Amino acid sequence: MKIALFSPLHPMKSGIADYTEEMLPLLRKHLEIDLYFDPQFMPTDASLRSEFKVHPFRPDSFCASDYDAVVYHMGNYYPAHRFIYEALRKNPGIVVLHDYVLQGFYARRAEVERNFGEYRGLLETCYGTAGSEIADGVSRRVQPPIWETEEALDFPLNEEVLDLATGVIVHSDFVKNRVQRKTAKPVVRIPHHGHVLKAFDRVAERKKWEVGPDEILVSSIGFVNRNRRYERVIAALGELADSRLSYFIAGEDRGRLLRELIAGSKVRVSVQSFLPLEELESLIVASDICVNLRYPTMGESSGALLRQMGYARPTLITNCGSYAEIPDWAAVKIEPGMDESALLKAHLAALIEDPDFRESLGKAASSYVRSECDIEKCAQSYADFIAATASGRKQDGRDK
Amino acid sequence: MKNIQQIESQIQKIKTALADERESVEDLETLIGQRIEAELWGLSKKELEKEAWDSFYILEKNKDCLEEEPIVSHRKLSGAVIVLYKRVLRALLRPYTKTILARQVRFNRELVRLHLANILRLEKIEERVVALETGTPTSRAEQG
Numbered sequence: 280m281k282i283a284l285f286s287p288l289h290p291m292k293s294g295i296a297d298y299t300e301e302m303l304p305l306l307r308k309h310l311e312i313d314l315y316f317d318p319q320f321m322p323t324d325a326s327l328r329s330e331f332k333v334h335p336f337r338p339d340s341f342c343a344s345d346y347d348a349v350v351y352h353m354g355n356y357y358p359a360h361r362f363i364y365e366a367l368r369k370n371p372g373i374v375v376l377h378d379y380v381l382q383g384f385y386a387r388r389a390e391v392e393r394n395f396g397e398y399r400g401l402l403e404t405c406y407g408t409a410g411s412e413i414a415d416g417v418s419r420r421v422q423p424p425i426w427e428t429e430e431a432l433d434f435p436l437n438e439e440v441l442d443l444a445t446g447v448i449v450h451s452d453f454v455k456n457r458v459q460r461k462t463a464k465p466v467v468r469i470p471h472h473g474h475v476l477k478a479f480d481r482v483a484e485r486k487k488w489e490v491g492p493d494e495i496l497v498s499s500i501g502f503v504n505r506n507r508r509y510e511r512v513i514a515a516l517g518e519l520a521d522s523r524l525s526y527f528i529a530g531e532d533r534g535r536l537l538r539e540l541i542a543g544s545k546v547r548v549s550v551q552s553f554l555p556l557e558e559l560e561s562l563i564v565a566s567d568i569c570v571n572l573r574y575p576t577m578g579e580s581s582g583a584l585l586r587q588m589g590y591a592r593p594t595l596i597t598n599c600g601s602y603a604e605i606p607d608w609a610a611v612k613i614e615p616g617m618d619e620s621a622l623l624k625a626h627l628a629a630l631i632e633d634p635d636f637r638e639s640l641g642k643a644a645s646s647y648v649r650s651e652c653d654i655e656k657c658a659q660s661y662a663d664f665i666a667a668t669a670s671g672r673k674q675d676g677r678d679k
Numbered sequence: 680m681k682n683i684q685q686i687e688s689q690i691q692k693i694k695t696a697l698a699d700e701r702e703s704v705e706d707l708e709t710l711i712g713q714r715i716e717a718e719l720w721g722l723s724k725k726e727l728e729k730e731a732w733d734s735f736y737i738l739e740k741n742k743d744c745l746e747e748e749p750i751v752s753h754r755k756l757s758g759a760v761i762v763l764y765k766r767v768l769r770a771l772l773r774p775y776t777k778t779i780l781a782r783q784v785r786f787n788r789e790l791v792r793l794h795l796a797n798i799l800r801l802e803k804i805e806e807r808v809v810a811l812e813t814g815t816p817t818s819r820a821e822q823g
Contacts, residue, residue, distance in 0.1 A: 460812075608683035611690055616726050618697060625693045636689060639681035 280666055281311040283343070285336065285366050286352035287359035288314070288322040292531070292553060294501070294582040295354050295377050300324060301475060303331065305655055309662030313346070317362040336362050343370040348669040353440055354378045355426075355577060357387035364388075367443050373668055374444035379454045379578020380435040382426035386417050405438045427505050429575045432457070446668035448661070450580035451601030457578065465668055469660040471580040473589045473652035477560060484565040488527070495523045495631050498566040500559055501583045503532035508572040508597070508619070510540055515623035517545030521631060529554045529562055563587050567637060568630050569594040570623075574615040576600030584610075585652055588644035593630055593637045595623065609647040611640070735794055742787040745780050 286299040306312060307330070316322055318335035327333060343349050349372030351363050364384070367374065378384075389398035395418060402410030413425050413434060425431050441447065441458065446465040449455050455468045490496045497516060499507065509528070516526050525547040528537065532552060541548045554562065563569065569587040573579070574597045584602070587594045588610065596602045598612035605612070611626045613619055630637050681689065719730060750765045752758035 606683075607690060608687040618701060621697055621700075622694065625697055626690070629689070629693055635681060636686070639686055642680070643683050643686055 280309075280347045280662075280669065281313070281345075282665060283313050283315055283341075283346045283349045283372075284352075285315045285350065285363045287354075287356075287363075288316050288320070288324070288327065290323045291317075291320050291359045293354070293356055293359040295352050295356075295359065297556065298377075298471070298582050299352055300327065302472060302654065302658060302661070303327070305658035306661055307331070309658060310665065315341070315362075315366065317359075336366055338365065338369060341366065341370065343372070348373055348445075348665050350375065350665065352377060353381070355381055355383045355579075357384050357391065360384060361388070364440075367440065371443045371445050373446045373448065373665060374440055375448040376437065376440070376444075376454065376458065377450070377579060379437060379449075379457060380426055380431045381437045381440060382413075382424075382431055382435065383577075385436050386424065386426070389417075401439060402434075402436065405436060406434055409434065423505060426577065427575065431575060431577060435578070437461075446664065446671075448664060451578075451604055453601045453604065454578045465664070465671065467660070467664045469657050469664070470652045471582060471585055472654040472657040473648035474582070474586050475654065476589055477557075479561060479564040479590075481564055484561045487561060488565045490525070490565055493523060494525060495521070495568070496525055496527060496566045497568045497570060497627070498527040498529065498562055499570045500529045500554075500562065500587070501571070501581070503528065503530045503534070503536055505534075505536065506573050506575055506577075508574060508615075509537060511620045511623060512570050512572065513540050513544050513546065513548060515620050515627060518620075518624055519628055519631070520545060524631070525549065527551070527562060527566070529559060560586065560590065563590045563592055566592055568592070568627065571595070572597045572613065573602065574599055576602070585648055589648045589652075591641035591645035593640035594644060595626060606647060609640075609644045731798055735791070735798060738787075738791050738794065742784070742791045744783050744787065745777065 284299075284303075287293040287296040288300060289296050303312065303314075313332045313334060314322070314327065315334050315336040318337070321335075322328060322333060349366075349370055351367045351372055352360075352375045353363060353367070354360050354377040385398055385401065389395045395414075398417075399411065399414040402414045404410070406413065417424060425434060435457075437458075438461065441462045441464070444462070444464060446467070447458055447462070448467055448469055449458060450469065450471040452468055455466055458466050485492075485496070488496065499509070499512065501507065503509065507530075513526065516524055527549045529551045530553070532538075532550065537548075537550055541550065563586060566587075569592040571581060571584045571587060571594055573581065576597070576599050578600060580601045584594065584596060593611070595611045595613055596605065598614045602610075603612065611630075613622045613626070630640070719727065747769070750762050750769070752761045754761065
């Protein structure tokens with residue numbers, strides 16, 4: 280079976296690029312894959328260019344009928360998914376929906392392409408008066424924007440993408456249930472795969488990050504957004520007033536949200552705007568505790584979280600959306616709301632004081648990722664779903 | 680090394696301890712006779728519901744601004760004079776304050792009623808959403 284695959288690839292700074300590039304070697308055991316990329320970003324991984332047919336996407340020359348199926352990795356980050364969306368609009372195919380809410384993607388598209396009318400039109404078509412109110416809010420730059428609120432799940436603006444999809448792949452039951460309410464097309468949940476782990480010497484990695492044996496390193500990784508709850512994490516760590524503590528945040532702070540938070544912080548906080556994967560993994564390994572909160576959720580699944588858990592780090596997550604599906608013994612799940620800071624503080628204190636708790640939770644996390652998010656099983660599920668959807672479409676074509 | 684049951688129970692223990700502490704905070708609110716204000720933006724749906732009802736009861740309790748608070752004084756000797764002076768002043772001003780405050784009372788009553796109607800309406804809408812999501816039939820009367 281031959282497929283065309285559209286996905287962000289490195290050098291694009293995107294978790295979905297990491298995801299695809301890790302999955303590709305396993306997927307090619309089942310499928311013949313042609314990779315399509317944004318002509319502005321030539322893939323940097325030489326092995327991709329040698330092992331796959333790699334094409335810059337040109338709308339006029341792309342011929343979907345050359346393939347049994349076309350697969351699109353769709354997410355919210357406009358620069359990474361712009362060309363994928365344009366391709367999908369012309370050639371419907373199987374969509375891997377990495378974010379349930381695509382509001383951010385469309386709003387950014389309207390801004391970059393200076394076509395607010397089309398954006399407003401889409402919102403009104405999907406949601407009527409409520410849609411036009413959302414458009415008004417976005418045009419007036421009302422804070423917080425809808426995609427940073429709980430309301431986003433009710434107005435995800437994924438309707439057009441779901442209409443164009445011939446089948447949908449999602450990573451959680453949370454998203455699957457919501458998608459199934461919107462479309463009768465085939466939908467499958469394939470968990471976000473666990474990552475291929477490298478061998479690290481933890482003591483050496485800690486030295487590299489200048490963390491002493493008695494110090495406690497807490498870290499968070501990923502783009503800095505409001506929904507990462509940094510104000511709560513920094514406040515909780517500050518309240519612990521423990522001189523052994525330091526907090527490392529690795530992620531691009533596009534909205535400069537951290538500057539003020541760090542200025543008044545009572546805990547040592549270091550921020551590194553972007554780390555290459557190798558260094559990111561080294562930081563995870565060097566950490567004693569990882570924090571990966573998301574609220575409100577956009578229905579995303581976090582690759583960074585699976586990396587933290589995969590490397591057997593005890594991790595604190597938010598008990599909402601797809602994260603709520605992680606078992607209670609594999610991560611500390613913090614309920615968002617009034618007690619969030621207190622819960623964070625109490626659990627951080629317990630983890631800091633009890634090395635056995637840290638180690639046990641880390642090991643449980645890693646065993647969960649190994650058993651539930653096995654990358655080979657995920658690749659097999661991809662191949663099965665793509666084959667079933669493609670044969671279903673061929674069948675439909677013959678029936679017509 | 681802890682097994683998964685022990686991990687789960689340790690996490691649950693921390694949560695339970697915090698929930699108990701929270702209950703004692705609610706007692707504290709009763710004790711100090713005023714509410715501890717919460718940042719609404721960070722609250723979950725359930726907590727927002729509680730906040731909405733708590734606020735509503737406070738509005739309901741205070742809607743009648745014509746209802747007079749008793750005049751008292753903690754002073755021993757001059758207290759009786761001060762109380763008398765205030766009573767006279769209040770009686771003299773009553774016709775004027777009553778004219779203004781009667782309108783305020785009407786406004787407050789309507790506002791409290793409107794809030795109650797909206798809270799109840801929201802609850803009915805939520806029930807309908809749940810019924811639609813779970814496929815449980817609701818009667819036309821309930822829908823109306």
